[in-house]
Amino acid sequence: MTTISPIKPAQAGPIPHYIPAGNECELFETAWKRQLPLLLKGPTGCGKTRFVCHMAERLGLPLATVSCHDDLAAADLTGRFLLKGGETIWVDGPLTKSVRGGGICYLDEIVEARKDIAVVIHPLTDDRRILPLERTGEVLEAPPEFMLVVSYNPGYQNILKALKPSTKQRFVAIEFDFLPREQEVAIVAAESGLSERHVVPLVNLAHRLRALKGHDLEEGVSTRLLVYCATLIESGLDPRHAIRAAMIEPLTDDPDVRAALIEVANAVV
Numbered sequence: 001m002t003t004i005s006p007i008k009p010a011q012a013g014p015i016p017h018y019i020p021a022g023n024e025c026e027l028f029e030t031a032w033k034r035q036l037p038l039l040l041k042g043p044t045g046c047g048k049t050r051f052v053c054h055m056a057e058r059l060g061l062p063l064a065t066v067s068c069h070d071d072l073a074a075a076d077l078t079g080r081f082l083l084k085g086g087e088t089i090w091v092d093g094p095l096t097k098s099v100r101g102g103g104i105c106y107l108d109e110i111v112e113a114r115k116d117i118a119v120v121i122h123p124l125t126d127d128r129r130i131l132p133l134e135r136t137g138e139v140l141e142a143p144p145e146f147m148l149v150v151s152y153n154p155g156y157q158n159i160l161k162a163l164k165p166s167t168k169q170r171f172v173a174i175e176f177d178f179l180p181r182e183q184e185v186a187i188v189a190a191e192s193g194l195s196e197r198h199v200v201p202l203v204n205l206a207h208r209l210r211a212l213k214g215h216d217l218e219e220g221v222s223t224r225l226l227v228y229c230a231t232l233i234e235s236g237l238d239p240r241h242a243i244r245a246a247m248i249e250p251l252t253d254d255p256d257v258r259a260a261l262i263e264v265a266n267a268v269v
């Protein structure tokens with residue numbers, strides 16, 4: 001078995017708080033040690049990014065996070081020639097930096113990116129583990145410490161945005177979902193400082209609103225929004241105003257749906 005030493009243990013900061021749902025920490029660590037790329041699937045705001053930050057800090061690895069968007073192209077990941085003081089110099093993109101230095105590169109919401117990123121992802125996610133840089137003529141071999149982690153939300157039922165099987169099948173995958181009630185209460189209380197007693201009704205409301213997903217709502221309330229709501233309440237805001245601002249308005253722009261959600265909220269909290 002390969003032994004890989006953490007890169008920056010001496011500079012490690014505090015480990016971001018993360019409550020595991022199962023054996024995902026062990027799976028992540030094993031995938032990293034055995035140089036396997038990882039795919040995290042799950043709804044927005046359920047803890048994927050926090051998990052990656054937690055694991056990077058725990059393993060003492062530098063982390064480069066890229067939030068993918070529909071304009072993000074391969075060159076944004078690999079790098080570009082830029083004009084600096086009359087000279088043209090090559091500047092590494094975040095993926096190239098991670099491959100050169102060894103560390104985790106996390107591509108959040110990978111399906112949002114342009115399709116040409118497959119060209120750079122594919123040779124890095126099989127046993128070659130190489131990054132060809134066409135523009136500089138280099139072929140970088142990823143060091144053992146390098147790991148590619150990507151995430152996507154399979155809940156968005158957009159066929160154009162689905163992850164291609166040819167890409168999907170290059171990764172070990174972990175499915176994420178919102179945590180069971182008690183664990184989610186513990187997270188929201190820990191993140192916001194609001195007492196668990198006051199968090200319980202908010203989590204109950206989130207469960208009611210998540211049950212409406214697919215009917216009137218595209219997405220249910222995320223753990224992130226629950227944390228926002230509890231934070232506003234902990235800061236002294238009237239709970240009804242906080243719920244409206246953090247758990248209802250971000251979910252819908254439709255006045256009828258909004259009115260229905262407010263009714264649900266009034267019945268639960």
Ligand code: ADP
Nearest residue numbers: 017018019044045046047048049050191223224
């Ligand atoms: P995603 O990347 O899935 O969109 P995030 O990782 O940004 O979601 O999670 C949103 C917020 O929810 C985090 O900032 C954190 O406050 C909280 N959170 C979600 N899951 C967990 C967890 N398992 N442990 C600790 N905090 C969590």
